[in-house]
Amino acid sequence: MTDLKVAIVGCGNISRSHARSYAAAPAELVGVADIVPAKAEELAGQYGSTPYASVTELLKATDPDLVSVTTPPGSHAEIAIEVLAAGKSVLLEKPPVLNLAEMDAVAAAEAASAGSVYVVFQHRHGSGGRRAASLLADGTLGKPQVAVCETLWYRPVSYFDPEWRGTWVGEGGGPTLGHGIHQIDLLLHLLGPWRTLTATALRLDRPVQFEDVSMASVIFESGAVATVINSLLSPHELSRIRIDTTGGSLEVNHLYGYSDNDWRFTPVPDAARAATLGIDPGTRRTDSVVVDTDPWAASAGDDIPSNHAAQITRLVDDLLAGRAHETTLASTRPTMEFVTALYASALTSSPIHRADLTPTHPFYQALHGNVPQSDIDQAMSNR
Ligand SMILES: NC(=O)c1ccc[n+]([C@@H]2O[C@H](COP(=O)([O-])OP(=O)(O)OC[C@H]3O[C@@H](n4cnc5c(N)ncnc54)[C@H](O)[C@@H]3O)[C@@H](O)[C@H]2O)c1
Numbered sequence: 392m393t394d395l396k397v398a399i400v401g402c403g404n405i406s407r408s409h410a411r412s413y414a415a416a417p418a419e420l421v422g423v424a425d426i427v428p429a430k431a432e433e434l435a436g437q438y439g440s441t442p443y444a445s446v447t448e449l450l451k452a453t454d455p456d457l458v459s460v461t462t463p464p465g466s467h468a469e470i471a472i473e474v475l476a477a478g479k480s481v482l483l484e485k486p487p488v489l490n491l492a493e494m495d496a497v498a499a500a501e502a503a504s505a506g507s508v509y510v511v512f513q514h515r516h517g518s519g520g521r522r523a524a525s526l527l528a529d530g531t532l533g534k535p536q537v538a539v540c541e542t543l544w545y546r547p548v549s550y551f552d553p554e555w556r557g558t559w560v561g562e563g564g565g566p567t568l569g570h571g572i573h574q575i576d577l578l579l580h581l582l583g584p585w586r587t588l589t590a591t592a593l594r595l596d597r598p599v600q601f602e603d604v605s606m607a608s609v610i611f612e613s614g615a616v617a618t619v620i621n622s623l624l625s626p627h628e629l630s631r632i633r634i635d636t637t638g639g640s641l642e643v644n645h646l647y648g649y650s651d652n653d654w655r656f657t658p659v660p661d662a663a664r665a666a667t668l669g670i671d672p673g674t675r676r677t678d679s680v681v682v683d684t685d686p687w688a689a690s691a692g693d694d695i696p697s698n699h700a701a702q703i704t705r706l707v708d709d710l711l712a713g714r715a716h717e718t719t720l721a722s723t724r725p726t727m728e729f730v731t732a733l734y735a736s737a738l739t740s741s742p743i744h745r746a747d748l749t750p751t752h753p754f755y756q757a758l759h760g761n762v763p764q765s766d767i768d769q770a771m772s773n774r
Pocket residue numbers: 400401402403404405406424425426427430445446461462463464466484485486511513569
């Protein structure tokens with residue numbers, strides 16, 4: 392079988408994870424591009440590829456099947472549309488776009504192209520996440536009822552030194568969009584469509600135009616509920632999702648990527664068995680005497696950590712085999728809707744229904760909803 396021809400646009404930090412993953416897959420890196428020539432030359436030198444000064448030059452000179460877009464988020468939509476116009480497929484880094492208007496523009500370009508758009512959400516692709524999605528979808532782990540989703544990370548004041556950081560134009564949003572989006576996407580991937588969200592976004596400490604902490608409570612179409620918190624002020628960093636179902640508690644506790652060891656399932660005790668033994672099932676939750684089966688442990692297989700290689704290897708295999716790759720642009724729309732709704736709710740002090748996020752919604756075009764910065768400053772100040 393011939394290798395997939397791939398290219399990378401944007402030769403900064405995360406481009407290395409793409410290049411490394413392609414190097415380990417049946418893929419040939421036919422070109423890399425960066426508006427800073429030295430960066431393209433460096434990456435091309437490291438991975439035996441050819442440097443280009445822009446996506447336009449790369450597309451003129453090469454014929455890739457798939458182009459990774461690893462530029463800052465503000466340029467994703469424009470670059471994706473150019474790649475799609477050339478009939479090629481795109482792998483967009485997170486966040487795929489800055490707002491729903493951009494998402495729909497890229498989706499329209501995709502519909503008119505021979506290429507497709509995929510998005511990097513690597514935590515959907517580790518073995519733990521894949522097992523969780525499958526066992527929740529088929530009911531093996533029970534019906535989800537209550538969930539907690541935490542992105543408690545730390546970024547010092549100096550993180551915001553580069554001029555573009557901390558601004559709506561440069562970053563597009565705060566930890567909700569740039570950091571918490573990983574856990575939010577995994578939560579939505581596991582629990583299905585959300586319906587209503589109420590949120591607060593505050594700027595407690597950092598020199599930014601948006602929030603440095605946000606909190607949301609969410610109701611899902613299934614009736615399950617969740618709380619979500621995203622912070623850049625948390626020195627003991629962790630990323631955590633916990634889902635309490637009618638069958639047990641499923642948890643993943645990691646930081647920037649999990650392996651199987653980071654997942655734990657605590658099954659509910661077998662109530663009938665507990666009763667015959669005279670044990671209160673509510674207080675003996677981990678007693679092996681009353682836990683007959685553990686469907687989570689029974690599903691264990693190869694441990695695949697949730698890194699770029701997990702998703703990119705799968706994507707290359709899917710494309711070479713002519714199979715659909717599941718992390719499409721469309722599959723990430725509920726995540727961008729969630730992020731949009733969180734800002735809309737925080738800045739308007741009202742609940743947001745997902746069904747209302749149509750092109751006429753005031754926050755469809757921009758996560759700040761074109762609210763004047765002075766009003767945002769006031770809304771996000773808790774003083
Ligand atoms: N999935 C993850 O875990 C993960 C982790 C880190 C970053 N990211 C995402 O990856 C993307 C890039 O982040 P980074 O940390 O690598 O940024 P970076 O600043 O290190 O690199 C971006 C590169 O893009 C280049 N660039 C900018 N505009 C360009 C354009 N129009 N055409 C070509 N090149 C251009 C810059 O010169 C720079 O070299 C962001 O969307 C970020 O959110 C994802």
